Amino acid sequence: MWPRKRFDIAMYDIALGVFLSLKGVRRELARRRLEDFWAPQGDGMAFLSVRSGFDALWEALALPEGSEVLITAVNIPHMAEIIRRHRLVPVPVDLDLATMGPQVPLLQAALSDKSRALVVAHLFGGQVHVEPLLRWAKSHGLWVIEDCAQAFCGKEYRGHPEADVSMFSFGSIKTATALGGALFRVRDPDLLEKMRLVQQRWPVQSRLRYLRTLLKYAWFSVLCRPIPFGTFVLGCRWLGFDYDQIIHSAVRGFPGEDWLLKIRHQPSGPLLALLHRRLRKYDYTRLLRRAHKGEILLEILSQRVFCPGCQALRRTHWVFPILVENPMEITTRLQQAGFDAARTHSMIVIDPRPGQGNLPLGEARRLLAGMVCLPIYPEMPDRAVRRMADVVLGAYRPRAILVAKTHPVG
Numbered sequence: 001m002w003p004r005k006r007f008d009i010a011m012y013d014i015a016l017g018v019f020l021s022l023k024g025v026r027r028e029l030a031r032r033r034l035e036d037f038w039a040p041q042g043d044g045m046a047f048l049s050v051r052s053g054f055d056a057l058w059e060a061l062a063l064p065e066g067s068e069v070l071i072t073a074v075n076i077p078h079m080a081e082i083i084r085r086h087r088l089v090p091v092p093v094d095l096d097l098a099t100m101g102p103q104v105p106l107l108q109a110a111l112s113d114k115s116r117a118l119v120v121a122h123l124f125g126g127q128v129h130v131e132p133l134l135r136w137a138k139s140h141g142l143w144v145i146e147d148c149a150q151a152f153c154g155k156e157y158r159g160h161p162e163a164d165v166s167m168f169s170f171g172s173i174k175t176a177t178a179l180g181g182a183l184f185r186v187r188d189p190d191l192l193e194k195m196r197l198v199q200q201r202w203p204v205q206s207r208l209r210y211l212r213t214l215l216k217y218a219w220f221s222v223l224c225r226p227i228p229f230g231t232f233v234l235g236c237r238w239l240g241f242d243y244d245q246i247i248h249s250a251v252r253g254f255p256g257e258d259w260l261l262k263i264r265h266q267p268s269g270p271l272l273a274l275l276h277r278r279l280r281k282y283d284y285t286r287l288l289r290r291a292h293k294g295e296i297l298l299e300i301l302s303q304r305v306f307c308p309g310c311q312a313l314r315r316t317h318w319v320f321p322i323l324v325e326n327p328m329e330i331t332t333r334l335q336q337a338g339f340d341a342a343r344t345h346s347m348i349v350i351d352p353r354p355g356q357g358n359l360p361l362g363e364a365r366r367l368l369a370g371m372v373c374l375p376i377y378p379e380m381p382d383r384a385v386r387r388m389a390d391v392v393l394g395a396y397r398p399r400a401i402l403v404a405k406t407h408p409v410g
């Protein structure tokens with residue numbers, strides 16, 4: 001069975017992380033080296049996670065209570081919750097599902113005299129065309145924050161240079177993961193300094209905690225190879241467990257009610273050192289291979305099936321979603337054919353505040369209701385990718401035929 005996801009880290013790197021956690025690392029030095037590597041201009045900052053840095057950002061900005069933050073309507077739940085915890089109001093803006101960007105007329109409609117910031121998420125491994133959004137936001141005096149958590153495509157691209165803040169995640173399911181960590185680029189030196197002061201007040205992630213994370217994923221990445229994974233799925237079925245739920249809760253970054261306390265930590269020395277190494281040594285042909293396989297799949301499927309993000313820029317296909325009317329049936333057929341397509345994922349449509357109930361969010365809801373994520377990673381041979389496409393086409397019962405225009409990667 002082809003598992004839905006391969007952790008993008010080799011056993012060698014995990015072993016090195018274990019070694020560093022046991023031996024200890026000079027944290028300040030590791031932090032400086034990593035940040036200098038990421039951002040030689042001095043505008044980079046490392047965090048434990050994107051959520052940690054996002055939390056520090058609002059703390060540092062100290063916007064007046066009740067200020068509104070326009071945000072792409074689909075993200076992980078914690079992102080909107082962090083905004084709320086700072087007594088700000090996230091205002092979800094519906095998406096254009098082909099580009100996965102916020103719809104500009106809706107942005108205009110959502111703007112009020114309380115709007116202070118715009119958060120744009122680059123979802124599924126492609127990029128939103130941010131220039132028009134930047135121009136629009138700047139003309140209204142908004143801070144522009146880019147959530148590039150799913151869109152790492154090499155250290156040459158650190159976000160749009162005009163964006164105020166660009167955030168990249170190296171959490172366990174992300175590209176080039178160090179099983180934690182995030183890198184930010186913050187344009188305004190004053191804001192960067194304030195964010196540093198916020199982070200310095202937080203406790204440091206213990207080496208033991210990071211060690212435990214490393215060990216958990218060491219065994220997880222063995223499990224997520226095709227043969228052990230197939231056995232695991234069979235075993236779960238036999239015992240009556242929902243393997244979907246088991247995987248999903250095991251890879252959750254900061255579970256539990258006290259997640260906000262958990263994100264408010266500084267990254268440990270070994271995490272910083274391992275992330276630095278991962279970026280220095282990352283094999284970018286892996287990314288190219290994944291992007292290429294995604295494009296093969298897109299080419300075959302997009303004539304008949306709608307693929308969200310098909311018109312995004314620089315597509316690397318971190319995940320490959322399709323939007324269908326019969327998601328359950330397609331998922332079952334794929335699983336029978338040996339492809340662990342997933343209906344569960346960690347994203348939600350951000351709730352509007354009571355009273356904002358009439359915000360149009362139809363596209364975002366349609367996406368989450370009918371989305372199936374297909375497995376795609378460098379290790380999958382092209383013929384498996386083509387066979388998967390055949391299974392999808394065979395199980396698909398179309399209502400409308402959609403021919404999508406596509407942009408090549410790069």
Ligand SMILES: *Cc1c(COP(=O)(O)O)cnc(C)c1O
Binds near residue numbers: 051075121
């Ligand atoms: C993973 C993810 C995050 C959170 O990243 P962490 O580093 O795990 O906090 C935020 N936004 C999006 C879109 C993500 O996919």
